[in-house]
Amino acid sequence: MSRRMRRRYLALKVESEQPVNERDVIDAVWKAVLKLFGEYGASQANLSLMEYTPQRNFAILRCSHTALERVRASIASITEINGKPAVVHATGVSGTLRTLRKKALK
Amino acid sequence: MIRFVDLHLRAPIKDLDQVERMIRKSSELGYRLVGLVLPPNIMRDQINQLQHICNDAKIDLVTRVNLSPKTSGELLRDLRRFRRKFEVISVTCTSKGVARQAAKDRRVDLLHFPATDPRKRFFDPAEAELASKALSSLEIEMTPLLLLTGFSRIRLLSRLRREVEIAERFKVPVTISSGATNEYLIRGPHDYAALTVLFNMSVFSALRALSENPIDIVERNREKLSPDYVAPGIRVVRRKNCV
Numbered sequence: 001m002s003r004r005m006r007r008r009y010l011a012l013k014v015e016s017e018q019p020v021n022e023r024d025v026i027d028a029v030w031k032a033v034l035k036l037f038g039e040y041g042a043s044q045a046n047l048s049l050m051e052y053t054p055q056r057n058f059a060i061l062r063c064s065h066t067a068l069e070r071v072r073a074s075i076a077s078i079t080e081i082n083g084k085p086a087v088v089h090a091t092g093v094s095g096t097l098r099t100l101r102k103k104a105l106k
Numbered sequence: 107m108i109r110f111v112d113l114h115l116r117a118p119i120k121d122l123d124q125v126e127r128m129i130r131k132s133s134e135l136g137y138r139l140v141g142l143v144l145p146p147n148i149m150r151d152q153i154n155q156l157q158h159i160c161n162d163a164k165i166d167l168v169t170r171v172n173l174s175p176k177t178s179g180e181l182l183r184d185l186r187r188f189r190r191k192f193e194v195i196s197v198t199c200t201s202k203g204v205a206r207q208a209a210k211d212r213r214v215d216l217l218h219f220p221a222t223d224p225r226k227r228f229f230d231p232a233e234a235e236l237a238s239k240a241l242s243s244l245e246i247e248m249t250p251l252l253l254l255t256g257f258s259r260i261r262l263l264s265r266l267r268r269e270v271e272i273a274e275r276f277k278v279p280v281t282i283s284s285g286a287t288n289e290y291l292i293r294g295p296h297d298y299a300a301l302t303v304l305f306n307m308s309v310f311s312a313l314r315a316l317s318e319n320p321i322d323i324v325e326r327n328r329e330k331l332s333p334d335y336v337a338p339g340i341r342v343v344r345r346k347n348c349v
Contacts, residue, residue, distance in 0.1 A: 015290070035255075036304070069309070072300035076293045079252050085290045089135065090297060 006065040009050065009100045010093050012075065014057040016086035022052040025059055028081045028088070032074040045071055050097065060100060068093065108313065110295040111320040113141035113168060113194060113216070114247060114283030119152070126159050127289050133163040135294040139324060141168040141194055141283070146187075168324050172218070174198040178207035185213045193327045196245060202228050209236035215323045216281060217242050221250035224261050229269045234276035241326075243319060244273050247285035248298055266305035274311070281323070282315040 014025055026049040033042045046064040053059070063071045078088045094100035112132055117125040125142070132140050142156060153169060160167040171192040175181040181197060181204055189195060196216035199205035205228035208214045217237060219227040229244060237244065246266060254262055273280050282302065286292045293301070299312035307315075329335055334342040 069300050069303045072297060073303055076297035076301050077252055079290065085288075087290045087293070089294055090300075091294075 005046070006095070007046070007062055008065045008068045008093055008095060009097050010061045010063065010068075010071070010075070011091045011100055011104045012059040012061055013089045013091050014059060014081075014086065015089070016057075016081050017084045018082065019054065020057075020081050020086070021054060022049060022059075024081050025049060025052055025088070028078050028086070029061065029071075029075060032078045033071065036074050036077060037070055041067075041070060047071065058104070060097065065095075108295075108317045109138040109321060110136050110317050111139040111141070111168075111324070112137045112284050112286075112292070112316075113139075113170060113281060113320045113323075114143065114196075114245070114285045115140050115292075116143050116285060116287045118287075119144065119148070119156075122155070122159070124288065125156065126163075128286065128292065129159055129163045129165060131289040131292050133165045135292060137165065137295070139166040139168055139321070141170040141320075141324075143170050143172050144192065146171055146184075146191075168193050170194040170196060172196050172198060174200060175204055176200065178203045181207050181211075185211065189213045190331065193324060193331065199228055200226055205229075205233055206236060209233050209242055210240050211242075212240045214240070214242050215327065216245040218245045218247065221247060221254070221262055222258065224265050227265050227269065229272060231272055231276065234272045234278050237278045238276045241279075243279040243281045243323060244269065245281045245283060246270075246302075246315070247283055248293065248301060249285040249287070249291050251301060251304070252291060252293075263305050270305055270307050279319040279322070280307075280311070280315045281320050282312060283320075 014020060033045055045067040048062045050060040050062050072090055075088050075090055080086050092100055092103045115128055117128045157167050169192045171188050173184045175184055194215050196218050197208040197214050198218045199208055208217055219229060282298055284292050295316045298316060299309045302312040
């Protein structure tokens with residue numbers, strides 16, 4: 001029997017000169033992971049955007065726990081979204097969505 | 107709780123709004139000390155103005171000057187002029203002579219090498235040995251890593267990997283700083299620690315390079331600049347008025 005895959009949830013704060021939507025955020029993250037770690041690295045990250053609130057510029061991203069540092073590095077390397085200066089800060093990391101939301105509300 | 111430090115903010119001093127935005131952003135991201143690059147001829151009231159902005163943002167200001175001398179003689183002259191005026195002195199080493207002189211001079215706090223030209227990164231074992239004796243620290247600036255792309259970034263990463271390995275071997279303290287010119291280039295300390303994975307630095311060493319190592323530099327220099335300082339380990343504790 002195979003073990004269940006362990007995951008990590010990252011709380012992200014998106015700051016950009018122009019409004020961005022869910023698609024823009026996940027595209028920027030994928031692009032950054034591909035640029036830094038290539039297709040092989042990206043395939044191990046198991047990335048998925050769980051939610052995005054444009055009013056608060058808040059997003060939750062899920063990734064494999066083994067790829068956490070690489071995903072964090074990739075997120076930190078984002079300097080633009082849709083050609084405009086932007087930055088994505090990882091404000092919290094947790095093993096469960098519930099704890100991450102609790103941390104984010106604090 | 108770890109006190110994080112960003113010793114290298116290249117904020118445009120003339121644009122106080124921009125300086126304020128950058129300082130507030132640093133504070134928001136968890137930094138407790140920021141080093142602002144100041145022009146060597148800055149006036150005391152301008153520093154007080156910056157100090158006021160930092161106090162409002164609940165962050166400690168560290169005055170820093172970046173020297174980029176062409177010769178080792180020029181470096182010695184600059185060090186004589188500015189050492190007692192600024193809390194942190196960084197030297198951008200553009201030639202091997204300057205790099206060697208900066209590494210062995212105890213008045214130099216940070217050794218900085220140009221990011222875009224790998225031939226001008228003179229941090230080799232000989233440089234590291236001198237730096238470890240003089241307590242100079244190797245500064246790694248993170249903004250070029252964010253801004254460079256393609257082959258230039260590959261070359262920089264490979265160079266940084268080598269330098270970090272040499273620094274660890276010779277026990278030269280490493281300091282990680284942003285070198286940001288605007289608020290979009292500032293990242294949180296944990297994000298920088300994640301980025302250092304790209305040049306084989308452990309997260310533990312990276313967090314030390316963002317907190318303990320720069321704090322050591324600042325505290326050592328503040329002690330030396332204090333009027334009560336006499337020599338290492340000796341300071342005036344009380345003055346008596348003798349008439």
